[in-house]
Amino acid sequence: MIRMLDKLLLFIYSLAVGTIAVLAFCAGFKWLPKEWLSDGVDELFRNEAIQATVIIVSAIVFLISLRFFYVSLKRGAASAMSIDQRTEFGDIRISIETVENLVLKAAGRQRGVKDLRVRIRLTDAGVDVTIRAIVDGESSIPTMTEEIQRSVKTHVEEITGIPVADVSVFVANIIQSSSVKPRVE
Template identity: 35%
Template structure:
């Protein structure tokens, strides 16, 4: 659904909600309209409730995000190729796991006009050079995604969430309670 369609649907829903509110208030004694509606109060109430519920449905369910998965579209001489953002996230995750010292990660892909932008949240092992690890993650992810998917990676932002804790010879990303 396009931007203009969403605006029109939003305005329609507000109008229907307002009219159903006016109809309901007329039934319950707020005589803003003529008295001729008093004979049909039950039917008007039912109609008002139905219109109000339909407007809520349009407001909250139809204007939400598209249910179709996002994809990057490549046009080739043979047609279109669509690569889902979930696939690109998986590729970025795979490349990130190749970097020694990364113990936990979460990736987010955002399409851009040029290609894609990646945001990667990681936890790193203690006593390692964080700038070197993050630089390595950025380079490996960029190279791997571009080589594998043929998508231009505009930038890779790496957030270091946590430094993993060492407990009895193994690394844990859960913070200790003291």
Template identity: 30%
Template structure:
């Protein structure tokens, strides 16, 4: 869902919440909104404005309804190779698993959360890690970047544009599980 659709959905949802709060208050006996609605529909200009607002809400509702039946449920993938025989694709989840395996080979890594972004110039890899307290973060980050780039290019055949590492936290326990290559 793009930014415009998210913004539209947010505004639509907020409007629906306000509308149903007012409907609930009217059902509980509050009569002021009914008086305002009667006043809004009394004059021709005001009826046109209310009608236009209703049409906008109907169109937004139809857009969301049509989008809900769309065929955009296909698995996200990255194009690896195209030949006369066809295309070879690999899922983002498979790429993330390669990243996890690569990062966990680095000594002192506790947790890994990768995210893959496919771009025309290659894939971007964003990695959140939790490391052991006794590690030098610059050296560990360099090692992670090298291993991830090397393994993705070797195993999956993808062009790696960038590997960014965020050390999200330092583990508080002193037990360091060394990973074996």
């Protein structure tokens, strides 16, 4: 309900600010006759009904501005990206960071994986997971990446109940193992 109200307020605010911007733009290029502007200002000072209307509209636009300022501060600091699900018992919110950590846990279990970075993207079909890995180069890369994909998909879906649409693995590099042992003299 609050979101719908905020959307309505944003619509009204956009119309008001847009109208003021168009009028100012036209006045700046002298597309409005000078008489219209001076007559409008004179009428504002003479007619109390117009004064009251301008005061009320200005106050409403100012209050809407304050509301948007408050919402931007409140949601910016407290709202982390999350995946929202509805069950018969209520709502469930799982942060993207939680899903990233589950992916790191599942992918990190694979032998030969040395360094992992994860990026999660939400889609209509579920979650797209992109993994950047550095491996040891001792194991078959296609076999290892398929196993990473399988284990990540299974682990995330079992733990969170969120469908995993795609798991992409990018092997960025291999770690050079030093086969030369240091000499002791």
